[in-house]
Amino acid sequence: MLALIERSHAYVLLYNTETNDLWEYSDCAYYNSRYNDTIKYCVRPRNTSAAIECANEGEKWLFTDLLANNISPGDVLSWSSSIEVADNYAHAFYNRSTVFSADTFLCKCTNNMSFGKHCEYSLFNAFTIEAAIQLQFILKFNKIANHRWAAIVCYETLSCDFGLLCLDWRNICDGEQQCMDGVDEQNCDKLEFNECEENEYRCDLDCMDHSDEPYHNTLVCFTSPADFECDERMGPRTVWSCGDGVQIVPWMRLPYQQIIMTGSDCSNFRNLNYICETSRYVAAWTLPNGMCEFSRNYDDPRFDGTTANMSSMEMCVYLLKCGLTDGFERDCPCGRNTSCYNLMISYCPNPQWIQYPNMGLIRPYVLTYYIAQESYSDKTPAYFVFSGTIQCRGYRAVASTNMNITILSNHVPQYILSPYKDFYFCLNALIEKNTSVSIKYFPVTCWNDSRTFLNHSYNYIDICPNFQQCISAYRINDGDIDCPHGEDEKVEIATSPCAKIQRHRFQCSPLQKTCFPVRVLGTGERCTNKFDQYVYGTGKMINSISCKHRNDDGCRFLKTYVEESSKKEKNVSSIVHSIETIPHRFYCDSHWDVYPPTDEKTEFCQEWTCRKQWFRCKTHQCIPLKYVCDGEWDCSDASDEQAIFSYKNVLDINQDIQNLSNIIEKNCKKPYLKQPYSNFCNISNEYPCLLANVTNPLDIKRNRPCINLALIGDGVYDCYGGLDERNTATGCQKRMKGFDFPCENRQYCIPLTTLCTRHCPNNEDASLCFHNRKNDACNGFDDANRNSRIRIQVADFPSGENTLGSVVQYYDVNDINMNLIPRYRQVFHEMPSDFGFDHNLTQVPILAVL
Structure with a gap:
């Protein structure tokens, strides 16, 4: 069932129940998710005949009886039947002359959890569709339990030979042939070489890949009912789709590979379907429908550990699965500390060529074979064999198992990691090349002599001539590798290949003519000047700019940033300033609201007017009165805390605040008279702290632990660890330093949360950690030990x-x-x-x- 809900009291409103065989779906409910999507959950056509009576204890009511009892259409609607049925009855109710068949009826769903035209559906442990769907997604948090009752989602509109794993709609026109004969990539050139009008935006993949949006993926689609963000989302060509909006790195498509050990499975385990036994991370057993069973000692009814009901090949595959899983299934005669090798030698027709699974999986034309072994610490198949047909440029590639076209062992790692598996097939020297005019294949010229529907010439440059498919010149230098060897991203040409749409593509510089869609920005350093990571090389990171809706300030900025990137003359300062705009009340309030923190510069705050009853710092920043002498520095120079003693004219400058002198006397003088090292320092004009820039900060006899209060916030580290610059210096994550510890090698910085668990390369933080271990007070740094x-x-x-x-x-x-x-x-x-x-x-x- 697909899905959307409209909640109306405690009954279900079902739509599209009056359908015929031409409809792709029927019986739809609507759900309004918290992501502002209206999601439609429907039933796909089934071969079974529709029920003609009322199911689930539903009551059958003839229209004649309903009218005789004067039952209103509103009452009928509350019976959870269907919108169309209720509408038909309403027509008869308000127009008593309406002619209808004497046996016309509808069903009253008396069971609180049943609904439908014939009450044929039941809700899952809930009384509303909304609650049922929410519960379904809650249960998905237990991925393994969910897998037991879930099903593989398939795209069924296109019928083709796809091998074992059915198509995901995202497989269509994705550049890789998932159907024999390349049916899923047929006519995709009409999208690839389409030319847009002047007032249109050219997408990479129909913009379902979000190529017109900055990259962000904050949703966990497996557990989130979000239609646009998940169900209708495509990823870039460099990822593998799990079928639910989640994408994984391509090498995890092959769960057995041990070349790259990072990555994770699909939450719905789609990458394990039909080869569950080959996972490196979790023990599992493949069920007849391709799904996985994760409970060890599972009893598979197809096998009982004997040959009574199995052919020799079936027994051979069963033993292989036992060997791969260390005897996972209940009746496995081997695998539990016992090798399956001898049994496989006995039962397998050819122990050196054991096909598993029994059809193509990673591609319909790629078959995988195992060898009988003593153990399977590496579950990678021994052989990858081509058998099938796909389209190539100028011919159709043909191979069969008797041709024994196998990926050689020294090429297996490269083949496993490559997202261009069709490329290996098309260029194999042993394949047959069918060039008959009666069959379809990609043209050698890539339609370079043709015109588009809008009568434009094809924007084509033969940048990867050996590639099996034709790619538009708009893909050159677009940030994504399309050619198998990356030729399309290494092009140095005088004229930008995306000149027609350059205003919609980001250009790094006049010397680096790139064509990046906005989703590429902030995802990696591709520009030599790093303008794709930082706004014109400033400290403002592109990926920190929020763009959720087209009228957001962030979206407008990114659009301008992209449009201006290819202009010869651009107002850089104006563009940078536009993204640093913050609410007026956020200036000079002691908090960093932009980075670099220009909103808190002392020279900008000189003429700033504070709110009534707010305290003006010596730096002219403004803070609430309750923050004065509360134990935490708010003013950049600490003039609201210890440095208030050297703040001349503090009462005159803050004359609007009543009883300020009493507040200072009560909250400031008394607490700070007992500071650590107060016996060494003159608290009225000195701040106690371990000294920076000395050989041994702990030697307080030689290195008197005091600095002048005027040095706080002056931009120079006078205290050990820069404690005196905690509100002016930058910390580990480009925010106010606080108690983060800066190492001498400024490439390293230790956040407060990891102090004394991580260390600087030169161990200059040792003094801090010594004090923490000794439990001595060291003014401020003891906060790192006792403060969370x-x-x-x-x-x-x-x-x-x-x-x-x-x-x-x-x-x-x-x-x-x-x-x-x-x-x-x-x-x-x-x-x-x-x-x-x-x-x-x-x-x-x-x-x-x-």
């Missing part, structure tokens, strides 16, 4: 918008009473990816340990 950093997020939802904006406030836990002290704030235009977010609590402050 915490952040609270308040999610703001602007009226009339769907965009999630959020402000994350960071706190320290100051003492054993768990008092929260505000540290600094960060502004996000979307939910931070590492933040623990509960979708059910979006209106409530959320607490999470950093």
Whole structure:
């Protein structure tokens, strides 16, 4: 069932129930997901005849009886039958002269969980479709349990020989032939070489690949009912589709490979279908439908460990599966610390050529064979054999098993990792090349002498002449490798191949004429000047710019950034400034809201006006009065804490604040008189801390642990670890430094959360960790030992918008009473990816340990 719901009290509204054999789907319900999708869940056509009576204890009501009892259409609608049936009855109800058959009836679904035209459907442990679908996705969090009752999702509109694993709709026109004879790639040139009008945007793949959007994938499609983001999403050609919107790295398509050990399986285990025994990560057994069983000692009814009901080949494959899984199935006669080799030698017709699975899987024309072995620590097939036909440029490649066209062992790793498996087939020297005019194959000229539907010439450059398919010149230097050897991304030409659409493609520089769609930006350093990673080389990272809706500030900026990239003259400062625009109230408030933190520069804040009853720092920043002497530096120069003692004219500058002198006396002088090292320092004009730039900071007799208060926030590290510049220096993640520890080699930085568990290359953080072990106070750095950093997020939802904006406030836990002290704030235009977010609590402050 596909899916969408409309919740109406406790009954189900079912649509499209009056169908015929030409319909691709019927019996649809609609669901409004939290991702603002309206998802339609329908039933595909089935060969079984439709029920003619009422199922699941449903009551049959003739129209004549309904009218006689004066039952209203509203009552009928609440019976969870169907919209069309209720509509037909409403027509008869309000037009009593309507003629209808005497046996016309509808069903009243009396079971709270049943619904449908004939009450033939039942909800899954729920009373509404909405609840049933939500429960279904909740259950998917247990991937293995879900796998037991799930099914392989197939695209059935195109009928072809696809081997064992059915097509995903994303396989159509993806550049790889998943059907024999290349049926799934037939006529795809009409998309590939299509030319757009001046006012149109050229997509890579019908824009279902989000080539017109910046790259972001925050949804877990396996457990999220999101239609556009998942069900209708395509990935780039370099990934393998799991069929539900999730993509995995291509080498994980072959779960047995041991060349690259990183990567993960599909959440729905589609990459394991029909070869479950070959997984490196999880023990499993292939069921008759291709799905996997994950419970060891599973009893497969097809096998009982004897040859009574099996042919020699079936017994051979059974023993191979036992060997691959260490005797996973209950009746396996070997595999549990016993080799299957001798039994395989006895039963297998040819122990050196054991075909498994029995049909093509990674491609319909690629068959895999195993050898009888003592053990299978490496579950990679011994042979990959070509048998079938596909389309190539100028001919159709033909191979059969008796031709013994096998990938040689020294090429197996390269073949396994390559996403261009058709390329190996087309260029194999042993294949037959069928050039008959009566069959279809890709033309040698790639239609270079043809015209498009709009009468444009094909934009074609023969950049990869040995490739089996034709690619448009728009793919040259677009950030994605299309040719098997990457020739399309190594082109140096005077004229940009995407000149016609350059305003929609990002150009790195006049010397590096690239044609990147916006989704490529921020995904890797392809530009030599790094402009695809950072806005014109500034500290602003492209992937930090939020673009969710076309009218977002971030989306408008990215559009401008792309359009301006190919212009000879561009106003760089204006473009950079446009993305650094923040709300007026965020300036000079002591929090970094942009990076670099130009919003907090002292020279910009000189004339800033503070709100009433807010405290003006010596730096002219403005903070709430309650933050003064609360134990946490808010002002860049600490003039709200220790440095308030050297803040001349503090009362005059803050004369609007009543009783400020009493606040300073009570909250500042008394607490700070007992600071660590206060016996060494003059608290009225000095700040106690271990010194930087000395051989041994711990030798406080030689290196008096005091600095002048005026040195705080001056941009120079005077305290060990830059403690005096905690609110002016940059930390490990391009935000306010805080208590992060900067190593002498500035390529390294230790976040507060990993202090004394990670170390600098030269071990200059040893003094800090010594103090932590000794439990000595060292002013501030003892916070690294006893304080936990915490952040609270308040999610703001602007009226009339769907965009999630959020402000994350960071706190320290100051003492054993768990008092929260505000540290600094960060502004996000979307939910931070590492933040623990509960979708059910979006209106409530959320607490999470950093």
